Amino acid sequence: MKSVLPTFTTTFLYLLLVLVFGCKQENNTETSAELPSKKEMEPEAPKRPISDNFKEYWYSGEAEITSYQLKQARYGELRDGNAVMIYVTEPFLAKEQVKANNSNPDNVSVLKLNATKNFLTGIYPYSIMSSTFYPVYDNQHALKTSLSVQEWCGHVYSQLNNREMFEFMSHSYFEGEADQNFTMDKAALENEIWTKIRIAPENLPVGDVTMIPSLEFLRLRHQEIKAYQATAEIASKDGITTYSISYPELERNLMIHFTSEFPFSIEGWTEEFKSGFGANAKTLTSTASKIKTLKTAYWQQNGNNDLVLRDSLGL
Secondary structure, three states: OOOOHHHHHHHHHHHHHHHHHHHHHHHHHHHHHHOOOHHHHOOOOOOOOOOHHHHHHHOOOOEEEEEEEEEEEEOOEEEEEEEEEEEEEEEEEOOOOEEOOOOOOOOEEEEEEEEEEEEEEOOEEEEEEEEEEEEOOOOOOOOEEEEEEEEOOEEEEEEEEEOOOEEEEEEOOOOOOOEEEEEEOOOEEHHHHHHHHHHOHHHOOOEEEEEEOOHHHHHHOOOOOOOEEEEEEEEEEOOEEEEEEEEOOOOEEEEEEEEOOOOOOEEEEEEEEEEOOHHHOEEEEEEEEEEEEEEEOHHHOOOHHHHHHHHHOOO
């Protein structure tokens, strides 16, 4: 009778090898799945410690409202108007990119700035508002910034969201600008400078920088939405610090004046750029000077009896 031992031994060894190497391959697959992706492995920027002064001032349950006398360049002339800056801290949902209604460990504490401008161009009014949500830990770019402009010719809306890339969308009544939706590489945002000043002015970018100008300027001047080369400087004198940004390609200079000591209040600003159409455009200087600051929970002051508070702001 022919022996079956060699056949049995060969079969047994084969099965053993399949089991050993098969299990090893499966284990490798499971291990790979458990490893974090390259994106997840990248370390987060360190959170800037929050001082007691900051907590006491910004987490008091009130907003800071400051009014300004405005002279705004538009259509080759300076227009009288007013501007208001409303700063307030609030919890923010990074994924949905909206204010959080409930307490959650994943909420991001942001310093929000709502900035408004109102002025007349002849018979019709202009109303401009921008919103910026900047982390109080000063460890990343603004999570979101948006802009709306209303005037009798029409209105426009723009929004930039900070996700894996900057996501930009815009709607406008102008030909060639009607609907835009695209992504771009991250860079410093001029819109976030106004909140960064209030948190950590010592960390403002200086020297040769790449910066995305304010959504307001880009929209009103119909410039391409992108990062531009700029030079930034900071200097202090007599208790006032000035942060300056110069954009050679745009022929524009912006100077923001704020107190050198906490809470680094915005005292005013100066903006130089060409205003007007074509060859008739000329360089004009827009200015804003502080009128009054109030610390108050304005969202609770919406009755007719609260109208007097506008008088105290000079509005």
